[in-house]
Amino acid sequence: MATEPLRIGTRASQLALTQTGWVAERLRTWSEDVAIVEVSTRGDLRQDTPIHRFGGDGVFVRELEQALLDGRIDVAVHSLKDVPTAATPGLEIAAVPLRALPFDVLVTGSAGLTLESLSPGAVVGTSSVRRVAQVLGARPDIVVRPLRGNVDTRLRRLDAGDYDAIILAGAGLERLGLVGRITEVLQPPRFWPAVGQGALAIQIRAADRRAHAAVLPLDDPPTHSAVRAERACLAALAGGCLAPIGAWSRGTATGKLALGACVLEMVGRTVSRLVVEEDVRDEDESPEGLGARVAAVLVGRGADRMLERMRDPAASATHPDGGTDVTGVTNA
Template identity: 45%
Template sequence: MRTVTVGTRGSTLALAQTRWVVARLKEEWPETDFRIQTISTKGDRDRASLGSLAQKGDKGFWVKEIEDALLTGRIDIAVHSLKDLPTEQPEGLEVSAIPKRVDARDVLIGKEGRKSLVQLPPGARVGTSSLRRKAFLRAYRPDLQVIDLRGNIDTRLAALGTGEYDAIILAAAGLIRTEMRHRIDEFIDPDILLPAPGQGALALETRADDDLSIEVAYAIHDHATDDRVTAEREFLAGLGAGCLAPVGAHASIKGGILTLEGWVGAPDGSQLIRATTSGDPAECADLGAELAADMLGQGAQALIEAARGEGTC
């Protein structure tokens, strides 16, 4: 029996995602022995420095050590949250599969009587560490206090009971994958809070010359998800922005047409640039690049620069 070692971060969410991936791979490759290896990343060890790392151009704080393990052969497949993966990859590595995406939306979890954005009174305290969420929430509800909330899913949920927050905002995908969907009080409409590029999607990364691992990973590739997230990530790349920027993007495919929406916001919510494009899903990369050029022409670069180093992904 051949063995394939799958690498991941050691957080509750990362392990849940990886176990899901391994279960799907096992269905396609029942004669293969899949082993999970956890790897500590710079982002896990030093969350307080994420902003300064981004300012220095270090975009791989969630993935570098995992990619190093791939390059040295310690693991065969890496599982990442796609939104954490830089748009440029190291030489010798490639994304070999994008599994089917789960819900890309953000969600609200609130205290009693404050279970939706509409129910939040003026001055309500909303917790998130994402600069994107802060910017877009401030644009929608400038009367809210949007304050930092850090840590893993369990830590953030526990923080709601401390009295410091009236509500918190998380990605739906994390709660769904960790079997905590029941904790969600409201799925926030993307017209209010546009998701991060690639949110809700996973990436299976391999060595570019490892034909076996590429074949194994590709067994759970989803073409429609790939087209959607390619458009979103090409939009992000075209802006020259990483995950530490107030940028949202979401692509959908209906009737054979891919529609991509992109937002860039000022950190304080005082300005929000929005644009949409659509076309053939086969042209997904070009659509993302074209939308980025459109946004840059509207002044998006100044908003991105103003936000550098102010928050975390």
């Protein structure tokens, strides 16, 4: 009797399908029969509403996780930065492939412009409070306006002249073959990416031996260790995917794992930030230990109070440039 195809679940956006196609191609190369199953998520269906208003963390992954639990799919492919740090019982992240560009990027309507060279009053599009805070921290003289939608939708609005520039995750443009649209890469220490940004999460049922064996070769151990540290830091800060927290972990020249994290607070157009950078202490410290230690240093410097103030609707509910909530993070 022929083995049933391994069913890979994905969101239906162009980027999600491209990412899942990459996974499927490699599994087929290893003689695994696969079928791609599209699953709609609440985050995709409600493009005109700030994310926190209809569910907050996990709005791009919950339906995929339920499809796994129900046995409708065998593997789910996520953008790791959308996956809550609290594991769903019965499921596990079995593989994290080699990371793509982990940083945010600026895309402008006029070639050659950077964040610093934008004219005063220029309009920049993003709905991520983490990005808004960092943009205004660098350029308090520009205007930041909300922008949701898939990558192609956002680029169309930029090209239509609705914005002078937009901020996107560089990995999305890289995977879609659109690196030529990148005007500037925004990276630490000036601009911190989301936890897990640029990485994929390959999720399966914890007890599914066939799926585990199939996807394990996709795992890149250095990437997996790095995102474990980032996610442990986020979990220890109790921030969630929507919090104004940035982090980036990577290997150093000496082979150690390093982690930097940034906590942001924005009240109106006034931005405060805390940054901590640490290396692993010794070979016995796990990525999770490094993440927890960085979080503890941040808390010792007041990060918990900053995050609590950002959760206060009176402090965070109004977009700095008028009228629209920005506390719901977009996913590209």
